[in-house]
Amino acid sequence: MDELLTFRLFIATVESGSLSAAAHQQGMALSSASHRLKRLEQRLGVTLLNRTTRVLSLTEEGAAFLQGCREAVAAMEQAEDRMHRRQAALSGEIVVTAPHDLGERRIGPALLAFQRRHPRVSLELHLSDGLSRGVGRGIDLAIRVGPLPDSALIGVPLGDDERRVVASPDYWGRRGRPAHPRDLLEHDCLVLTRDGEPQLPWRFQEGGRALSVPVSGSLRSNSGALLRRWAMEGAGVILKSSGDIREALAEGTLESVLDDFMPLSSGMHALMARDRYRPQRLEALVAWLKQWFREADGEGRRG
Template identity: 35%
Template sequence: MDKLDCMRTFAAVAAQSSFTGGARQMGISTKLASKYVARLEEQLGAQLLNRTTRKVTLTDTGRAYLERCLPLLDQFGELEDVVQLRQQELAGPVRITAPTGLGSRELVEALHTFQQAHPKVAVELVLSDRHLPILEEGVDLAVRFGALKDSTLVARKLCRMRRVVVASPEYLAAHGEPAEPEALATHNCLLLTTAPQPEVWAFGRGSGARTIPVGGSFRANSPRAVAHMAAHGLGIARCPHYTALPFLRDGRLQVLFEKQETDPITLYAVYPPSRHLTARIRALIDHLAAFFAPA
């Protein structure tokens, strides 16, 4: 049983105040995490954690040990990075989470080219349309739209993406093309339920910004589903540009109110604060920034 693994597991359990959370962060079973920490305590001849049915807390000795343990773990990580960079070969696991729409296509394309260049990096992609708690879920990196709400995390901007209002030529031929956003009240609007206010669409910027109430017969929590339904002629949708792009290219959708678009949404790479990021995670963030920059 490697002492370094025991130390890493102890640090993860302490950070999560839970053997279950620490084990998830380490990618091991709760039983094994408990075994690692018990082995470390046995080697040290001291109790590091107080265990109750509800919570795990640090003893005074455990707190002092953790303060000295974390810098050592960072240094070990840096040593591994030095070897990897010298060999020009990145290796190891990366757990990344992203929204379903972006993650199932655009992000997969970015990860594909990254793993082609670094085949020894093992990526686990977790797709979810809710924000997974990064520390609790043992996530190394999250790709997210919108402003960072958790001040304990770090965010790097990857790109800004337009939000477009789109409709199919068939729908517009049958129902008429709205001349102004206010005319959307008479149209079937397809609603994205993950938006802060699905039934209110914003237009314009600065002093010219305004909001328009909308409604319709279809709503979904996936922007790609909304774009697909608009391409099939059901109604008018408002969605991120990347979801509509394939249909815009083949003519199945066209953009409305282009000169009245609201501010773009920002895509971020989000990760836990740390004195040290592994070389593979830093390299992946740099790769994503380069991949999404043209957007």
């Protein structure tokens, strides 16, 4: 088991690019982690990592050894998982990342329900509206809406994400309601950004054909929750997931327009590392999320 811990430390160091980060992830002191890697290199008689003051990089020998380490760790994880199956109870840790609004309003409740059903599973949720990064490097699962961002990841569909163009009744009263998506060019649109890039244009459909509108406005944010709050306070128009604004629509604090030009649905996916063994607890969580959203979306449409 001590050897396996060293292998995991080596893998984490390569994937994070930092021995300090890897030591923290593995729950050990930096001095102990450094000693472990030095002993490993001495025993193998090779240099695994090129070390500079800023960067760690793999040597040719290190790259070859990395694959063996991953196979050894995966084999042990499979053995552990088989034991968990024999015990008929899921256990272990799962780290999930999701956008702020989606995570707080929809993923959070789903994770809570899953953990209550499987009390030996430990769950951690990181909220970020940026593109998914870190899957396979401390993150087990990323929930994202839209095109898959990285071919190194595999996406499991969780459902469609229908969107609406909405603003507050006060805003529509002051500015008038658009009759066509192009009318949004004359409105203050609240734009979501990801990694500093505005998510434009807004996409609609007309007569079965795609229609793009390069909207603009004075307020942008990488937080979908903040954009929703601004819209509810009359600051402008947002394009938002129906699931994120369901309560606001029901309460009348937001009102939708252009429903006949319904924006094209974006797929919601659970993203995982393509080349990694996936333990039973992770497979079970993905299956749970698929069923959760299927039932929640069905209730939403009936409501």
